[in-house]
Amino acid sequence: MNDSPQPTEATAAPEAALSDWGNVAAGEVMDRLVSLCKRRGYVFQSSEIYGGVGSTWDYGPLGVEMKRNVRDFWWDSMVRRRDDIEGLDAAILMHSKVWEASGHVSGFTDPLVDCRNCKHRFRADVLEAMDEPRCPRCGSRDLSEARQFNLMFKTHMGPVEEEAAAVYLRPETAQGIYVNFLNVLNASRRKIPFGIAQIGKAFRNEITPGNFIFRTREFEQMEMQFFVEPGTDTEWLERWRDERRAWYAELGIRDEKIRIEEHGPDELAHYAAAAYDLQYEFPFGWQELEGIHNRTDFDLSRHEEASGKKLSYYDEEAKERYVPYIVETSAGVDRTLLTCLVDGFREEGEGKGARTVLKLSPRIAPIKAAVFPLVKRDGMPEVAGQVHRGLRARWNVFYDDGGSIGRRYRRQDEAGTPFCITIDGESVEDRSVTVRDRDSMEQVRIGIDRLEEWLAERLEGSQTQL
Ligand code: ATP
Numbered sequence: 001m002n003d004s005p006q007p008t009e010a011t012a013a014p015e016a017a018l019s020d021w022g023n024v025a026a027g028e029v030m031d032r033l034v035s036l037c038k039r040r041g042y043v044f045q046s047s048e049i050y051g052g053v054g055s056t057w058d059y060g061p062l063g064v065e066m067k068r069n070v071r072d073f074w075w076d077s078m079v080r081r082r083d084d085i086e087g088l089d090a091a092i093l094m095h096s097k098v099w100e101a102s103g104h105v106s107g108f109t110d111p112l113v114d115c116r117n118c119k120h121r122f123r124a125d126v127l128e129a130m131d132e133p134r135c136p137r138c139g140s141r142d143l144s145e146a147r148q149f150n151l152m153f154k155t156h157m158g159p160v161e162e163e164a165a166a167v168y169l170r171p172e173t174a175q176g177i178y179v180n181f182l183n184v185l186n187a188s189r190r191k192i193p194f195g196i197a198q199i200g201k202a203f204r205n206e207i208t209p210g211n212f213i214f215r216t217r218e219f220e221q222m223e224m225q226f227f228v229e230p231g232t233d234t235e236w237l238e239r240w241r242d243e244r245r246a247w248y249a250e251l252g253i254r255d256e257k258i259r260i261e262e263h264g265p266d267e268l269a270h271y272a273a274a275a276y277d278l279q280y281e282f283p284f285g286w287q288e289l290e291g292i293h294n295r296t297d298f299d300l301s302r303h304e305e306a307s308g309k310k311l312s313y314y315d316e317e318a319k320e321r322y323v324p325y326i327v328e329t330s331a332g333v334d335r336t337l338l339t340c341l342v343d344g345f346r347e348e349g350e351g352k353g354a355r356t357v358l359k360l361s362p363r364i365a366p367i368k369a370a371v372f373p374l375v376k377r378d379g380m381p382e383v384a385g386q387v388h389r390g391l392r393a394r395w396n397v398f399y400d401d402g403g404s405i406g407r408r409y410r411r412q413d414e415a416g417t418p419f420c421i422t423i424d425g426e427s428v429e430d431r432s433v434t435v436r437d438r439d440s441m442e443q444v445r446i447g448i449d450r451l452e453e454w455l456a457e458r459l460e461g462s463q464t465q466l
Contacts, residue, residue: 020257021283022346023354029283033345034212036356040415042066042341042366043213055209055216062415063337065366065396067220070336071199073363074222077247078197085195085224086188090176092201093157093167098175101306102299104152107270108171110207111146123207151204153217169203174328176200177225178299181311181324192313192324193236195226199333211284213334220333227324229315230297234274236327237294241276244290244329248278251336252361253343257281258289271298280339289339290331297323340364344416358416359439362459368395369419369455370412376401379428387421387433387448394452395459413438419455 021029037043041060045052059067079087099105111124117140124146127133134141153169156162170176177184177196184196199222209215228236241260249255263275271293278290300311300323314321344359362368369391373384381401391397398417400408405422412420422434433451436443446454 020254022348024345024347026283029342029345030212032347032356033341036345036358036414037063037212037341055206056218057213057216057334062366066340066360066364066416067333067337069364069366070333070340071220071222073251074247074331074333074336075197075199077250078195078222078224084193085197085226086184086190088177088180088184088196088198089200090173090180090198092170094170094175094179096166096168097306098179098303099152099168101302102175102178103270103302104168104171105150108152109148109150112149112207113146114144115140116142116144121207149207151206153203153205170201171204172202172330173198173200173221173223174225174330175299177223178303178311178326181227181300182309185313192315193226193228193232195224197222197224199223211282213338214282214284214287216334219335221330222333222336223328223330225295226327226329227313228327230322230325233294233296233325233327237274237276237292240327240329241278241292244278244292244331248280248289248339251340251364252359253280253339257343259286261286269293271295280343282339282342289335290329293328293330295326295328297325299326300324355410355413357413357438360416360418362418365416365418366396367398367412367415367417368459369421370398370400370408370417371421372399372405372408372423373401374405374422374424378425380423380425383427383431383448384423387423387451391452391455395455409436418458421451 018024019026019029024032040062042063044058044060046056046058047053075087079085112121113124113127114121115135115138118135118138120135120137122136126136132141133143135143152171154166155169156165157167158165177198180196184190200220201218202221203218206215206217209217226236226240245258245260248258257280259279259281261277261279263272263277268275273294273296275291275293277288278292279286280289304311304323312321312323340360341358346357346359347354348357349355371384371388371391373380384399384401388397388399398412400411402408409420416438418438420436420438422436424434427433427448431448432445433448434443435446435451435454
């Protein structure tokens with residue numbers, strides 16, 4: 001057992017770092033991360049003992065904590081800390097007319113091509129990059145015309161499997177907000193502009209899922225629909241674009257890896273007048289993290305028409321009635337979690353000092369601190385137990401008394417734990433502990449009576465390091 005509270009720590013690799021992820025080349029990052037996620041209990045393949053099921057994933061003990069933290073951070077910034085947004089939790093199953101009115105039954109499709117030789121079915125846009133159309137799997141030129149394939153999962157409500165009983169698993173949470181617009185408006189006595197926010201599962205029968213939890217068939221969205229007066233929509237769209245970018249910075253994601261792309265006229269979804277993609281530079285390229293859309297009065301007007309119910313708003317001051325325009329911010333919980341993992345992943349140092357570390361923001365790290373008695377004797381476990389119990393009342397704090405201190409640090413680095421607290425012989429005498437910072441690996445000595453306040457500043461306040 002190593003009795004020293006100051007173990008040998010990783011040193012910077014003498015040669016220039018290979019990539020933004022330390023010693024790991026970009027092409028290897030996803031494989032390493034997937035394996036770390038399984039090893040440490042972040043994410044497991046769904047139904048793994050049966051060989052897995054296409055692109056669905058289960059969140060393990062650390063993953064589920066982190067996912068809750070991501071949701072809570074979004075909910076706090078979008079709902080609790082604002083006075084112009086209300087929350088909602090609508091059902092996944094909705095009236096099937098919702099999806100006819102929204103345009104999803106007719107328009108939420110991908111064009112697919114069948115290979116008559118090997119029966120492989122693939123997205124038609126795969127052919128765009130080829131000089132001559134061929135099956136990407138077997139190379140055959142015997143291909144069908146492109147046909148539209150609806151991405152919604154369809155099922156039946158009740159015991160009869162007939163068309164009249166057809167329902168869909170929602171492909172976006174937004175429609176639950178639109179059909180509740182008047183309910184929320186009346187119940188909360190809001191005036192426009194105001195927003196409704198919701199977090200929940202969505203399902204899309206994606207043809208090409210992949211890149212781990214980046215694109216899956218079952219996922220969770222964090223959506224906010226902001227109802228505004230027509231004519232003010234462009235200004236609100238830009239405001240929300242900037243606010244959402246700032247949110248990712250607050251989440252600790254490197255800002256140089258975020259960019260905003262405006263959709264060209266031919267890229268806009270059927271409901272949008274203007275849209276921005278907030279993108280992140282993943283090891284597999286720049287990809288959408290969140291969409292910010294000006295959906296105009298498209299959705300409310302369509303639901304008005306299809307349901308026969310008025311969904312307009314009466315502006316008391318201006319004495320006029322209008323159908324509000326909607327500015328939407330639409331992010332994925334799973335994709336945000338993946339972004340935080342990718343952005344924080346590093347392999348650093350060399351030889352005995354090498355370490356794998358997840359530099360997650362303390363706000364979303366699944367374990368906030370770990371408590372270690374240096375050795376299992378001389379009163380140290382008792383003091384460590386007291387410290388652990390005290391902190392656990394407020395945060396998810398881990399206790400570990402197994403192995404050398406260096407090994408215990410490494411385990412927490414890999415789990416993304418921002419602070420490790422070591423109780424040594426001196427702690428028993430003078431009630432002080434050593435706190436070690438995950439990122440800088442610096443250590444400071446702090447009195448136990450000040451520890452909770454000290455951690456709170458770093459876990460919940462603006463100070464995020466030692
Ligand atoms: P993409 O072009 O990546 O398919 P999209 O433009 O269809 O996305 P939106 O409909 O704007 O996506 O969905 C908003 C957000 O929901 C996305 O930015 C993403 O974070 C999340 N999301 C959408 N589809 C998936 C999916 N299949 N798996 C995981 N997250 C998803």
